[in-house]
Amino acid sequence: MKVSVNFDLCTSNAVCMGIAPEIFEVRDDGYLYILNENPGPEFDSRLREAVASCPNGAISVEE
Amino acid sequence: MSRLHASDHVIVVGAGLAGWRFVEALRREGYDGALTLIGDEAHAPYDRPPLSKQVLAGKWSVDQTTLATDERLAKAQVTLRLGTPAINLDVATTTVHLADGTLVAGTHVVIATGTRARRLPFRASDRIHTVRSRDDVAFLNHDLAVLEPKSVVAVIGGGFIGAEVATALRTRGFTPIVLEAAERPLVNVLGPEVSSWLANLPATADVELRNGQRILDVVETDDGFIVSFADGGELAPRVVIVGAGALTNDEWLATSGLTIDNGVVVNEHLLATENVGAIGDVARFEWANVAGTELVRIEHWQIANDHAGSLAHYWMTGQSPTALLVPYFWSDQYGKKIQMLGHPRATDDVTRVSGGDEEAKWVALYSRDGIVTGVVTLGQPRALMLSKVLLETPTSLDRALANAPWSS
Numbered sequence: 001m002k003v004s005v006n007f008d009l010c011t012s013n014a015v016c017m018g019i020a021p022e023i024f025e026v027r028d029d030g031y032l033y034i035l036n037e038n039p040g041p042e043f044d045s046r047l048r049e050a051v052a053s054c055p056n057g058a059i060s061v062e063e
Numbered sequence: 064m065s066r067l068h069a070s071d072h073v074i075v076v077g078a079g080l081a082g083w084r085f086v087e088a089l090r091r092e093g094y095d096g097a098l099t100l101i102g103d104e105a106h107a108p109y110d111r112p113p114l115s116k117q118v119l120a121g122k123w124s125v126d127q128t129t130l131a132t133d134e135r136l137a138k139a140q141v142t143l144r145l146g147t148p149a150i151n152l153d154v155a156t157t158t159v160h161l162a163d164g165t166l167v168a169g170t171h172v173v174i175a176t177g178t179r180a181r182r183l184p185f186r187a188s189d190r191i192h193t194v195r196s197r198d199d200v201a202f203l204n205h206d207l208a209v210l211e212p213k214s215v216v217a218v219i220g221g222g223f224i225g226a227e228v229a230t231a232l233r234t235r236g237f238t239p240i241v242l243e244a245a246e247r248p249l250v251n252v253l254g255p256e257v258s259s260w261l262a263n264l265p266a267t268a269d270v271e272l273r274n275g276q277r278i279l280d281v282v283e284t285d286d287g288f289i290v291s292f293a294d295g296g297e298l299a300p301r302v303v304i305v306g307a308g309a310l311t312n313d314e315w316l317a318t319s320g321l322t323i324d325n326g327v328v329v330n331e332h333l334l335a336t337e338n339v340g341a342i343g344d345v346a347r348f349e350w351a352n353v354a355g356t357e358l359v360r361i362e363h364w365q366i367a368n369d370h371a372g373s374l375a376h377y378w379m380t381g382q383s384p385t386a387l388l389v390p391y392f393w394s395d396q397y398g399k400k401i402q403m404l405g406h407p408r409a410t411d412d413v414t415r416v417s418g419g420d421e422e423a424k425w426v427a428l429y430s431r432d433g434i435v436t437g438v439v440t441l442g443q444p445r446a447l448m449l450s451k452v453l454l455e456t457p458t459s460l461d462r463a464l465a466n467a468p469w470s471s
Binding site (some may be wrong): 011012013014015017018021025026027028030048049052053054056057 | 084091110113259364365368369372393395400402404428442444445447448451
């Protein structure tokens with residue numbers, strides 16, 4: 001899957017980091033960083049959860 | 064083992080976040096039977112949190128809150144019955160009665176009717192705004208549109224909604240005055256200590272907060288309102304908004320035979336009967352957590368989201384999540400972000416592990432009988448999420464302090 005974040009919508013709630021810290025990290029500077037834009041299939045379910053759980057609907061994945 | 068089959072008909076009552084996400088989750092799980100979504104509002108499912116934040120501040124259009132876009136609706140293959148409140152449920156025949164006199168008969172029913180804003184019994188009650196629905200915001204914006212800059216707007220209630228609304232109004236150049244009944248906002252939610260650390264936030268955003276306000280009445284005048292107080296004082300705002308909590312939309316189930324007690328009581332699988340479930344704000348569910356199991360009703364966006372996925376998965380596979388559900392909540396107010404994990408009580412012990420009284424950033428641990436029950440942060444999203452492990456398995460306060468996951 002290819003992960004992307006709409007940074008105009010992201011407000012760094014860090015919910016995605018709580019679900020998949022291997023892929024998303026909010027750093028001390030307050031910004032979200034994508035650690036792995038092309039994670040393997042083992043992340044599929046947690047990525048879907050991160051997409052659904054983002055309060056701003058800022059995350060999208062392409063199959 | 065799937066409990067649902069292609070010949071079934073699942074009726075979802077309530078077209079908010081919980082109901083819509085349930086529809087999407089059920090299709091994702093592979094359900095290919097009939098699906099009906101019933102809602103009392105005329106709008107297709109939309110997201111509420113931005114209403115009191117981005118939308119009221121004028122940063123987002125109301126359309127940006129739409130969850131059920133045309134594309135997603137088509138994909139979900141769901142029959143919509145919008146603008147038609149449900150008025151009764153026959154549990155034995157899983158039949159929903161609608162206000163327009165029609166019946167919808169199915170095999171399974173999901174109750175997701177949520178909550179509504181509490182109204183206060185003042186004389187001008189009908190003219191006092193709440194911020195819960197799209198229509199509420201449209202009505203409020205209509206009244207705000209005729210005001211001059213700096214006009215006084217009274218916000219009754221200094222809790223999460225009140226604070227977000229006041230922030231948005233200030234951003235738009237009005238003069239919100241927040242009228243809080245308690246000694247300070249959120250004292251009954253976050254407890255005396257943590258609420259005291261937030262006491263200065265409104266001032267930092269140039270918003271006036273008045274605590275300990277006992278309001279006797281609100282009456283309408285030619286160009287606004289008079290708010291009268293128990294101490295004899297008065298305030299003359301142009302617009303009045305109330306944020307005084309929410310009431311469960313469960314009256315329509317009064318004669319259904321289901322157990323209604325501060326919401327629809329359901330078990331650990333979110334079921335009231337084998338074929339009737341309840342999710343989201345209206346569900347009072349058995350919640351397994353680090354401190355044991357308790358019956359709770361939690362009005363969080365993320366709980367609605369999570370419940371939807373869990374019930375859909377259970378009905379399709381017979382399996383419930385094995386991990387503990389960790390509630391998450393956030394509020395954007397006065398230019399800061401307050402976040403919470405867990406469901407701590409105002410009476411729990413509090414330990415501040417980062418930040419100080421005068422700082423706009425801190426991390427607070429809540430604990431009960433020496434076990435961590437919650438984490439609340441101000442302006443520290445990273446620290447909050449690093450602390451999630453404390454609520455995934457029971458963790459003593461001592462071990463939490465020794466490991467200090469928030470600082471890793």
